[in-house]
Amino acid sequence: MRGSIVALVTPMHADGAVDWDRLRKLVDWHVAEGTHAIVAVGTTGESATLGFEEHDLVVRExxxxxxxxxxxxxxxxxxSTEEAIRLTRDAKRDGADACLLVTPYYNKPTQEGLYQHYRAIAEAVxxxxxxxxxxxxxxxxMLPETVERLAQVPNIVGIKEATGNLERIREIRERCGTNFLIYSGDDxxxxxxxxxxxDGDISVTANVVPKKMAAVCEAALKGEASLARSLDAQINSLHRDLFVESNPIPVKWALQQMGLIDxxxxxxxxxxxKPAQQVLRDTMANCGLL
Incomplete structure (x- = not known):
């Protein structure tokens, strides 16, 4: 699981119901465009507002x-550790290749609490x-020293590090070794x-330019720095303006403008x-999406 990994949106009808037909079509589109893997119902997929049954159904679909x-x-x-264990068990049952587990939000656990939380889930599933x-x-x-401790748990295989701090990437690699997968979570x-x-990018931008993000990641992973930076420069305004408001608000609007979701x-x-629409519309036009 290396390369461009799309943090897939969950398409919905205007009334908020999940749009199953559009979801299936998005998956087909990503496969055709060269996306290397798909995250279903990550935070970009509005996991915080899907109920347990819906969550499982989207992953299964x-x-x-x-x-x-x-x-x-x-x-x-x-x-909640108990809820995370339940969702992880369901994902295994339904045939997921791996699970992505965001740090507990709001309750602000200590580093020891994070370690115990993740170890409990890993031991349970x-x-x-x-x-x-x-x-x-x-x-x-979650600090690098905690990641290092967790990397010793056999089925904890990697991290999505979304701080945008490149020194963090370097330190985690040094602490955890070459077999531990590290994904950028900052396009x-x-x-x-x-x-x-x-090892790759779990990407919001890949929702709208999957073929370009796949090419960027492939070049970077081959060490072709000039090519990777040149390709990335063509879409770096999307990296910025897809966060003009809270994710996934802008990316869902962009996909709607492209006719891919409701x-x-x-x-x-x-x-x-409206003001943010104008910003993103201009950026999409400049990137050839409109």
Missing amino acids: VISAARGRVPVIAGTGAN EIPQILYNVPGRTACD ATAVEAMLMGA SGIRLPLTPLS
């Missing part, structure tokens, strides 16, 4: 639509598990992270504001 053509990583994190550190969204920062710095030894998004998230 993505696995079914992928038909083994690309790996599927199920987002199964929660701020025998499936490859990827840690996910995104303190800008969770108010919880703007992903190329440099991969050139430093990261307008649905769930409260407390709201549709992209």
